[in-house]
Amino acid sequence: MATTTATLTLSSDIQSDALLLTKQTSLYKANTTTGLDQTTGFTKTIFSATTNIVLLDSTTLGVGKAAKVYIANRSTDASEFVLITINAQIIGRLYAGDWMFIPWSQSDAAGNIELAPSVATALPVEYMMIHEGATQTSA
Amino acid sequence: MATTTATISLASADLTSNALNITNTAILNKRGNEEGLDTVISATKTFTSTSAVDLVAVTGFTGTAANKVYIANTGTSESDYFTIGIQTEEIGRLYGGDWMFIPWDADTDDDITITPSVATAMTAEYIVFS
Numbered sequence: 157m158a159t160t161t162a163t164l165t166l167s168s169d170i171q172s173d174a175l176l177l178t179k180q181t182s183l184y185k186a187n188t189t190t191g192l193d194q195t196t197g198f199t200k201t202i203f204s205a206t207t208n209i210v211l212l213d214s215t216t217l218g219v220g221k222a223a224k225v226y227i228a229n230r231s232t233d234a235s236e237f238v239l240i241t242i243n244a245q246i247i248g249r250l251y252a253g254d255w256m257f258i259p260w261s262q263s264d265a266a267g268n269i270e271l272a273p274s275v276a277t278a279l280p281v282e283y284m285m286i287h288e289g290a291t292q293t294s295a
Numbered sequence: 296m297a298t299t300t301a302t303i304s305l306a307s308a309d310l311t312s313n314a315l316n317i318t319n320t321a322i323l324n325k326r327g328n329e330e331g332l333d334t335v336i337s338a339t340k341t342f343t344s345t346s347a348v349d350l351v352a353v354t355g356f357t358g359t360a361a362n363k364v365y366i367a368n369t370g371t372s373e374s375d376y377f378t379i380g381i382q383t384e385e386i387g388r389l390y391g392g393d394w395m396f397i398p399w400d401a402d403t404d405d406d407i408t409i410t411p412s413v414a415t416a417m418t419a420e421y422i423v424f425s
Contacts, residue, residue: 158307158309158310159307159308159309159310160305160306160307160310160315161304161305161306161307162303162304162305162394163303163304163306164301164302164303164365164394164396165300165301165302165304166299166300166301166302166365166422167299167300167302168297168298168299168300168323168335168424169297169298169299170297170299170331170332170333170334170335170424171335175299175335175422177365177422179367179394181392181393181394182392184373184390186388186390187373187374187390188373189373191310192310193310195310195311195315197311198315198317222388222390223387226303226305226317228319228321234324234327234328234329235327235328237327240398242384242385242386243384244384245381245382245383245384245405246381246400246402246405247381247386247397247398247399247400248361248362248397248398248399248400249326249359249361249398249400250398251324251326251327251361251398253321253322253324254321254323254361254363254398255301255303255319255321255396256396256397256398257303257394257395257396258386258387258395258396258397259379259386259387259388259389259390259393259395260386260387261378261385261386261387261388263384263385267384267385284305284317286305286310
């Protein structure tokens with residue numbers, strides 16, 4: 157059984173009392189304490205068009221499962237962002253340097269994670285899914 | 296100017312044959328510039344029904360902004376979970392101990408919703424940076 161952990165550290169001086177939060181979780185399959193054992197691997201893509209694309213395709217074997225998704229905008233231009241949507245619902249905009257980490261239950265076949273860059277100049281994005289199953293596409 | 300950072304570390308010695316170790320720190324800035332987010336709200340809520348409710352409503356937040364939201368299921372159950380969504384679209388399920396961190400557009404009607412899987416007490420905590 158694979159053991160994978162995701163640790164978040166938040167630090168802020170917005171308030172007069174400093175915020176420091178650390179949260180670690182082990183990545184398990186749905187309804188179990190068995191570790192997730194599959195991954196898409198760590199991917200870097202440089203986008204050169206503003207076309208909305210399917211970053212991660214919801215598949216039958218993934219529906220209702222405990223996939224975890226990490227996405228990071230590695231641009232260094234503060235004005236550049238990628239718009240993240242699931243099934244056409246806007247989640248948010250990852251500006252340069254931003255990242256996100258979500259559980260993705262792939263609620264149905266249309267529940268793809270999609271990404272639209274704000275610019276057509278080279279915009280690097282890194283992403284990874286750690287999961288418990290995905291339907292393979294027949295050749 | 297406020298400075299807020301969010302660091303993620305993903306680590307595994309055995310998910311793949313080569314160890315995984317990814318660390319990334321984001322400085323949480325306002326939309327399109329390098330001025331730090333300067334407002335924060337946080338809360339801990341306990342739920343005792345399986346009804347879908349708004350965890351964070353858009354009211355009071357600037358739309359199409361670079362808000363960031365952290366949500367965690369503070370429980371320990373591997374079977375009880377919160378379903379987190381925006382409007383009617385499900386994002387995913389937070390089982391006991393799980394957390395998530397997302398950019399949040401907070402545009403019209405983009406309320407963040409939460410639905411407990413059981414009617415026994417379940418607790419979630421969240422922080423919104425805007």
